[in-house]
Amino acid sequence: MSATAVADSDERAARDDFRASVRRFVEREIAPHVATWDEAGTFPRELYAKAAEAGLLALGYPEHLGGTLASMAWRLIVSDEVARAGSGGLLASLFSHSIGLPPIVAAGSAALQRRVVPDVLAGRKIAALAITEPGAGSDVARIACRARRDGDAWVIDGEKTFITSGVRADWLTVAVRTSGISLIAVPGDASGLERTPLAKMGWWCSDTARLSFSSCRVPADHLIGDENAGFRAIMANFNGERLLMSASACAFAAVCLDEATEWARNRTTFGQRLVEHQVVRHKLVDMRMRVRGARAWLEALVDRFDAGPLDAEAVADLCLLKNHATQAMQFCADHAVQILGGSGYVRGTKSERIYREVKVMMIGGGSEEIMKELAARQLGL
Numbered sequence: 210m211s212a213t214a215v216a217d218s219d220e221r222a223a224r225d226d227f228r229a230s231v232r233r234f235v236e237r238e239i240a241p242h243v244a245t246w247d248e249a250g251t252f253p254r255e256l257y258a259k260a261a262e263a264g265l266l267a268l269g270y271p272e273h274l275g276g277t278l279a280s281m282a283w284r285l286i287v288s289d290e291v292a293r294a295g296s297g298g299l300l301a302s303l304f305s306h307s308i309g310l311p312p313i314v315a316a317g318s319a320a321l322q323r324r325v326v327p328d329v330l331a332g333r334k335i336a337a338l339a340i341t342e343p344g345a346g347s348d349v350a351r352i353a354c355r356a357r358r359d360g361d362a363w364v365i366d367g368e369k370t371f372i373t374s375g376v377r378a379d380w381l382t383v384a385v386r387t388s389g390i391s392l393i394a395v396p397g398d399a400s401g402l403e404r405t406p407l408a409k410m411g412w413w414c415s416d417t418a419r420l421s422f423s424s425c426r427v428p429a430d431h432l433i434g435d436e437n438a439g440f441r442a443i444m445a446n447f448n449g450e451r452l453l454m455s456a457s458a459c460a461f462a463a464v465c466l467d468e469a470t471e472w473a474r475n476r477t478t479f480g481q482r483l484v485e486h487q488v489v490r491h492k493l494v495d496m497r498m499r500v501r502g503a504r505a506w507l508e509a510l511v512d513r514f515d516a517g518p519l520d521a522e523a524v525a526d527l528c529l530l531k532n533h534a535t536q537a538m539q540f541c542a543d544h545a546v547q548i549l550g551g552s553g554y555v556r557g558t559k560s561e562r563i564y565r566e567v568k569v570m571m572i573g574g575g576s577e578e579i580m581k582e583l584a585a586r587q588l589g590l
């Protein structure tokens with residue numbers, strides 16, 4: 210075997226071991242509780258520390274900040290395995306740092322990075338990203354939440370909405386209007402910041418909040434990167450978010466397929482198992498076709514992601530993958546609930562929950578329509 214082949218097989222074995230350990234963690238600490246947590250509308254804060262202890266939170270972050278160097282392929286193992294518990298809400302809040310931290314890691318001062326990042330990666334603190342406003346969602350350039358400099362502080366006034374981990378976050382990476390757009394790290398307990406929980410169609414155990422800033426003062430050195438350089442940082446951050454969302458959409462589609470397949474193998478109607486009715490088994494293979502297609506595309510893009518900065522064509526592919534994967538998830542959730550019949554409609558199955566959670570995947574992190582526009586623009590159409 211060549212040295213490269215040995216390295217490849219070592220890497221595969223190491224990834225398999227890691228996958229098995231994440232699976233054990235999810236089966237022990239998450240899967241048995243997600244239904245209860247969803248009904249309760251929250252999950253225990255201690256889960257962050259447990260997830261950190263199991264090596265789930267720090268992957269892909271610099272070692273000097275408490276991270277573990279890892280390619281995107283390793284990070285996808287985590288989203289795959291956590292998704293097997295069948296709760297997008299859990300995934301969104303437990304990993305809200307995956308959208309909140311990267312701008313700080315990429316552009317924050319060394320002092321700010323040390324203040325924020327190690328505690329979050331250790332699960333002692335929670336990080337979130339606050340871009341969306343009541344008047345600015347898809348149209349990020351319309352951000353109106355204003356920050357003005359006053360001596361050694363930034364003073365923030367305005368609103369943010371739909372913010373994941375918004376109530377519990379200890380650190381919020383907030384997009385503000387200076388003369389352009391800037392990013393500021395705001396402590397969750399800053400004076401002048403009010404946080405209100407929002408009720409939702411799905412993602413029940415995820416903390417989603419409206420934030421209100423009223424003369425909220427934050428030390429000047431909490432600016433992330435240069436003043437007015439925020440727009441580019443926000444756009445770059447979207448790439449990672451969209452890849453991770455595509456990965457979890459693929460995983461949730463597969464969860465629905467597995468649940469429906471098992472049900473169809475065991476449930477009998479008219480003297481036959483469901484799977485023996487042609488209509489039902491055709492639904493299952495149609496689901497599999499979408500799961501396999503989305504997954505293959507995802508894996509190709511993961512390799513592209515790890516190879517270095519994305520060019521315009523790769524960004525376009527990423528946008529279209531997000532649409533493709535979330536449509537696969539929607540198709541599979543719909544078919545799974547149908548195959549489960551009444552049992553798919555009452556609470557208690559993963560498919561029922563995933564059915565309620567699919568729309569946010571098609572809206573958040575760049576809606577389907579915006580993904581098409583962005584892809585078309587990147588392709589020069």
Ligand SMILES: Cc1cc2nc3c(=O)[nH]c(=O)nc-3n(C[C@H](O)[C@H](O)[C@H](O)COP(=O)(O)OP(=O)(O)OC[C@H]3O[C@@H](n4cnc5c(N)ncnc54)[C@H](O)[C@@H]3O)c2cc1C
Binds near residue numbers: 338417573579
């Ligand atoms: C549960 C949840 C969690 C979220 N978490 C976060 C978070 O942590 N941080 C954060 O910053 N944001 C978060 N969001 C916000 C999310 O990213 C936005 O909802 C999303 O970007 C869409 O913005 P909007 O809701 O303002 O819709 P709008 O921008 O008002 O769009 C409404 C509809 O019009 C369509 N549309 C808009 N413009 C065009 C156009 N030019 N052409 C065609 N169609 C168009 C959109 O596709 C959409 O279908 C979250 C949202 C939800 C629901």
